[in-house]
Amino acid sequence: MITLFESEVLPEWIDYNGHMNDAYYVVAFSQGIEGFMKYIDLHDSFREEYDVSIYTLQSMVTYLKEVSEEENIVIKGQLLESDAKKLRLFLTMYHATTHDELATMETLLLHMDMKNHRPAPFLPHTLSLVERIQTAHNGLATPANAGQPIQMRRPKPQSQANPK
Secondary structure (H helix, E strand, O other), rough: OOOEEEEEOOOEEEEEOOOOHHHHHHHHHHHHHHHHHHHHHOOHHHHHOEEEEEEEEEEEEEEEEOOOOEEEEEEEEEEEEEEEEEEEEEEEEEEEEOOOOOEEEHHHHEEEEEEOEEEEEOOOHHHHHHHHHHHOOOOOOOOOOOOOOOOOOOOOOOOOOOOO
16 A cells, blocks of 8 residues: 555544544545555646646545544555556545554546546556556455445344244
């Protein structure tokens, strides 16, 4: 996994329950996506020079533990799948001190030609970096909740004994 973002939980991220608001988990994960973009050299100057970017198509966030103001978080990423235009990225937010998993986000990203506002294949330099990361991450275990749908988990009904 790649470390993509580190931060202290900021005061403005705290909600009326006294912990990090759900929307700010997504803000932090978005910073992780930007960290991944930089990792594959899709930084500001490259995007401006070649008129390309990344769009988010879909995301799924799972909230696991609360985190409070001034605690430090770390977001790490794993590239689950990729092709010539898309990335399926799995991000995990950890508590920087305890290393507890706080939340996860699975996201599907699309490479864009910004001149035409159309999907476009990665440029050769970017594609080579993506392929190198994908090869390295193919050996990692798939996270347990990757690809999981939203669902209500209900206890299975207990079988009733047949009274005689």
